[in-house]
Amino acid sequence: MIPITDLGQQYNEIKNEISRAVEKVLAEGKYILGPEVTELEERIAAYCGVRYGVGVASGTDALVLSVIAAGIGEGDEVITTPFTFIATIEAVIRAGAKPVFADIDAKTYNINPAEIESKITSKTKAIIPVHLYGLSCDMAAITKIAKKHNLTVIEDCAQSFGAAIGGKITGSFGDFACFSFFPAKNLGCYGDGGMVVTDNKEYADKIKLLRMHGFSADYDYRLHGFNSRLDTLQAAIVNVKMNHIDGWIEKRVENAAKYAEGLKNVKDAEAPFMPPGYKHAMNYYALRISGGRQKRDGLKKYLTEKGIGNNIYYPLSLHLQEICADMGYKKGDYPVSEKTQDEIISLPMYPELGAEKIEFICGEIKKYFRV
Ligand SMILES: Cc1ncc(COP(=O)(O)O)c(C=O)c1O
Incomplete structure (x- = not known):
């Protein structure tokens, strides 16, 4: 696990x-x-x-x-x-x-x-x-x-x-x-x-x-x-x-690079974008799965079965939440947010994660996508 x-x-x-x-x-x-x-x-x-x-x-x-x-x-x-x-x-x-x-x-x-x-x-x-x-x-x-x-x-x-x-x-x-x-x-x-x-x-x-x-x-x-x-x-x-935070963030960033390398041949999985000059703090490692909610949810189920932690941050944009109904928004108002909510999935990310576990996770993702 x-x-x-x-x-x-x-x-x-x-x-x-x-x-x-x-x-x-x-x-x-x-x-x-x-x-x-x-x-x-x-x-x-x-x-x-x-x-x-x-x-x-x-x-x-x-x-x-x-x-x-x-x-x-x-x-x-x-x-x-x-x-x-x-x-x-x-x-x-x-x-x-x-x-x-x-x-x-x-x-x-x-x-x-x-x-x-x-x-x-x-x-x-x-x-x-x-x-x-x-x-x-x-x-x-x-x-x-x-x-x-x-x-x-x-x-x-x-x-x-x-x-x-x-x-x-x-x-x-x-x-x-x-x-x-x-x-x-x-x-x-x-x-x-x-x-x-x-x-x-x-x-x-x-x-x-x-x-x-x-x-x-x-x-x-x-x-x-x-x-x-x-x-x-x-x-x-x-x-x-x-006293440790900078080293921990460095390790998170290194882990992200290992994920990106391990998944580079998976054309349906898009690694987090790193705009030039930006330092990403990698609190969460969010992968984008092209092909819609069904494919993303399929991967989620597969990873869970394999004992690989994952989460969707966030499955429903706030304008579509029931508690926001009184604000008068409707489906289609924020198309990019709505598409992203269907395609995003966060994978394990913490400083101590390391190469071996990342290799295993990437291997399982490749199996799911038959790469
Ligand atoms: C984007 C964002 N804003 C605000 C909060 C609220 O922080 P807290 O849980 O410490 O109240 C969180 C986290 O929980 C968050 O992810």
């Missing part, structure tokens, strides 16, 4: 470091917003090349708090991709605003900047680009549009820790950037956690207020906020992982 991700193997490698870090927190007793949280906030902000990091309870909350801190609310519109995890639009809806979708690019699976401008109305306040699977969106084009129309950019970096364009890291392009430390992410903790990074002091201060009941000092409440702090224990764990 090869899992889609293997967190246990990684834990075994860093077990001693983790135990020391956790024991230190337990002994010190600063369980809420302890020094490890500040340390991690500073490290991640520095990694991204911005001034402020604010630890929050999850990637979802990072988005919710950013949307609210940006002043987005009732009657506003926010443009994003229909090909993402529900949390991206949950944040917009929680703030009382409306998500407006723009179709994705057929090669990168990320929001297509050429589709954004036609969706802008007088109500549009922000764009949320999602760096799907670990590949950065075209941020030059997106920030240009945002500037032209005076829109806030909130990067959804939940899957893109360590991704970059020409050395510039995702998380440094937007007004806000939202990271998730969900365990399966490149930089995951052992539970839920997240962070907002920003180069804007006013925004950072607002997120700090929002994450703790709007509490300023001495029970002086400045905003109606949340209880959304990053646990000190989780911060301590992520601090340990920060």
